[in-house]
Amino acid sequence: MSEMIQKPDSNAFFSVQDIHSYYGESYIVQGVSFEIAEREIVALLGRNGAGKTSTLRTIARAHEPFLKKGKIVLNGMPLHQLEAHQAAQIGVQLVPEDRRIIGGATVEENLILAQIAKPIGWSFEQIYEHFPRLAERRKQQATTLSGGEQQMLAVARALARDLKLLLLDEPYEGLAPIIVREIERILLEVKKLGITTIIVEQNAVAALKLADRAIILDTGLVAFDGSAQEVLDNKELREEYLAI
Amino acid sequence: MGIINRGTIHLTVFALIVLTFPFWFEYTGGYAGLDTKIIIWAIFALGFDLLLITGYLSFGHAAFFGISAYATGLMLLHYSSNIIEAMIVGVVVSTIAAVIIGFLTLRRTGIYFSVLTLAFGEMFHTAAVSIFSGLTGGENGLTGLPTPTLFGEKMQGSNVFYLCAIFLIIGFYLARRITRSPFGLMLKSLKSNQTRLEYIGINVQFYKNSAFVLSSIYAAVAGSLMVIYEPYVATEFLEWKTSGTLVIMSVMGGVGTLFGPMIGAAFMLYFENVASVFLEEQWLLALGIMFMAIVVYLPGGFVDGYKRMMRHWVKKNQA
Numbered sequence: 111m112s113e114m115i116q117k118p119d120s121n122a123f124f125s126v127q128d129i130h131s132y133y134g135e136s137y138i139v140q141g142v143s144f145e146i147a148e149r150e151i152v153a154l155l156g157r158n159g160a161g162k163t164s165t166l167r168t169i170a171r172a173h174e175p176f177l178k179k180g181k182i183v184l185n186g187m188p189l190h191q192l193e194a195h196q197a198a199q200i201g202v203q204l205v206p207e208d209r210r211i212i213g214g215a216t217v218e219e220n221l222i223l224a225q226i227a228k229p230i231g232w233s234f235e236q237i238y239e240h241f242p243r244l245a246e247r248r249k250q251q252a253t254t255l256s257g258g259e260q261q262m263l264a265v266a267r268a269l270a271r272d273l274k275l276l277l278l279d280e281p282y283e284g285l286a287p288i289i290v291r292e293i294e295r296i297l298l299e300v301k302k303l304g305i306t307t308i309i310v311e312q313n314a315v316a317a318l319k320l321a322d323r324a325i326i327l328d329t330g331l332v333a334f335d336g337s338a339q340e341v342l343d344n345k346e347l348r349e350e351y352l353a354i
Numbered sequence: 355m356g357i358i359n360r361g362t363i364h365l366t367v368f369a370l371i372v373l374t375f376p377f378w379f380e381y382t383g384g385y386a387g388l389d390t391k392i393i394i395w396a397i398f399a400l401g402f403d404l405l406l407i408t409g410y411l412s413f414g415h416a417a418f419f420g421i422s423a424y425a426t427g428l429m430l431l432h433y434s435s436n437i438i439e440a441m442i443v444g445v446v447v448s449t450i451a452a453v454i455i456g457f458l459t460l461r462r463t464g465i466y467f468s469v470l471t472l473a474f475g476e477m478f479h480t481a482a483v484s485i486f487s488g489l490t491g492g493e494n495g496l497t498g499l500p501t502p503t504l505f506g507e508k509m510q511g512s513n514v515f516y517l518c519a520i521f522l523i524i525g526f527y528l529a530r531r532i533t534r535s536p537f538g539l540m541l542k543s544l545k546s547n548q549t550r551l552e553y554i555g556i557n558v559q560f561y562k563n564s565a566f567v568l569s570s571i572y573a574a575v576a577g578s579l580m581v582i583y584e585p586y587v588a589t590e591f592l593e594w595k596t597s598g599t600l601v602i603m604s605v606m607g608g609v610g611t612l613f614g615p616m617i618g619a620a621f622m623l624y625f626e627n628v629a630s631v632f633l634e635e636q637w638l639l640a641l642g643i644m645f646m647a648i649v650v651y652l653p654g655g656f657v658d659g660y661k662r663m664m665r666h667w668v669k670k671n672q673a
Contacts, residue, residue, distance in 0.1 A: 170553060198555035206553070213546035215539065222536050223543055227555030271554060 129180030140330030201274025258289030401572015409545030414475030420592030422577035452570030608655030
């Protein structure tokens with residue numbers, strides 16, 4: 111199956127080509143391939159354990175899961191050959207679901223840290239203009255922010271870097287509905303900026319509202335790749351893979 | 355803020371305290387010579403704090419203190435009594451060792467890192483008293499050193515004190531600059547979330563190594579000055595006890611505060627030398643009890659205690 115989807119010499123802005131990755135001995139991502147055009151927003155969906163977060167972490171070149179085989183190419187750069195910090199330097203920004211912020215540092219210090227490695231993106235002025243709440247709390251310890259504000263800071267920190275590919279892991283996880291709406295508003299704004307984004311989310315409906323396209327994973331493989339609208343329209347597909 | 359900001363005031367006050375130290379120290383029961391020793395240990399502890407802020411607890415910093423001391427001693431003994439070459443060689447040799455040991459030990463974190471550094475430290479101590487005993491003088495230490503000189507001037511008494519004081523003031527200035535820069539912020543953040551830092555493009559391994567080497571340079575300067583202060587290299591410089599003393603000083607004074615470890619160093623040496631007059635051999639027991647009390651009731655050390663007192667005082671005055 112992966113033979114069919116795989117396009118070894120992809121010209122796409124971002125492509126994942128037949129990646130296989132492992133958590134220790136467990137074989138999690140079992141040959142995932144897809145392409146993303148510049149400025150496109152893709153929702154990576156699937157049931158628990160389908161390999162969504164693992165795919166995302168593999169792309170960000172996290173220590174775990176370990177990529178054994180396959181290529182990841184961003185703008186002609188071979189991500190699969192890089193380490194996490196190098197991937198971040200060429201523009202991949204992962205906003206992980208847990209531990210979103212750096213403890214012991216203030217809001218502003220979190221942003222300063224994001225701009226230590228070159229190249230950098232938005233200036234502080236731009237960030238504070240878009241996130242006035244962060245401007246109000248710039249001197250506050252980042253750990254004392256609410257969950258929604260922490261998520262906001264994590265997104266702002268990604269924008270503080272020269273961002274080419276934004277990876278959002280469960281951005282709505284564990285947030286109150288009112289905060290979810292606020293984050294939604296922020297992400298819609300990010301969407302307007304035209305940043306290529308992959309969003310992993312349990313809450314498929316919320317993710318599909320943002321996304322142009324959806325990729326559904328099942329047991330470590332791509333089960334569906336099509337428009338977001340198609341998923342919303344296709345009841346069978348939703349029932350089989352997303353249980354919604 | 356102009357030129358006179360808080361940083362300048364802190365530094366000026368600090369420099370004044372250090373430079374006038376010998377004049378008021380004797381009124382507190384101290385004796386000449388102990389002041390120099392305190393300054394040297396303060397340099398050692400100050401540099402160690404630059405590593406501690408990253409959350410890495412080394413039990414092997416005696417290695418860099420000792421290696422530098424031996425290298426300085428050997429230079430004084432075999433090359434020339436001029437301290438410039440001796441100090442440079444001491445610091446360079448020690449820094450090379452730190453680069454290698456840092457590279458090997460910083461792959462691990464927490465207790466594994468501590469144990470690895472302890473093992474490396476002890477390795478150097480064992481090597482110095484066994485296979486290298488021909489060079490190092492073995493268990494007797496390196497003796498028979500000439501009186502060190504600087505531009506023909508004999509480095510004794512207050513000359514040594516002011517040499518060390520200058521190093522401490524420069525060292526403090528640099529440490530302050532480092533901790534207040536984005537680089538320092540990065541070092542402090544290593545403690546909280548290394549993975550997160552990697553995701554924002556930071557080469558964590560590089561910064562960890564930098565902190566380790568930086569702190570070792572302070573240790574090397576201190577080790578070298580110790581030999582200039584007292585032209586003799588004791589094997590205990592390399593021993594784990596030296597590393598342990600450094601850790602105790604830092605914890606008692608207040609880790610990550612720069613001032614704390616220096617105060618810790620002063621307190622401990624003062625206590626050892628002055629209080630032991632009354633307590634004799636029991637001073638270690640008293641120190642142990644104090645150390646435990648601080649760890650349990652004042653985890654931030656003396657500096658934390660001072661801050662709490664100030665807060666209490668401010669509150670009381672407001673009420």
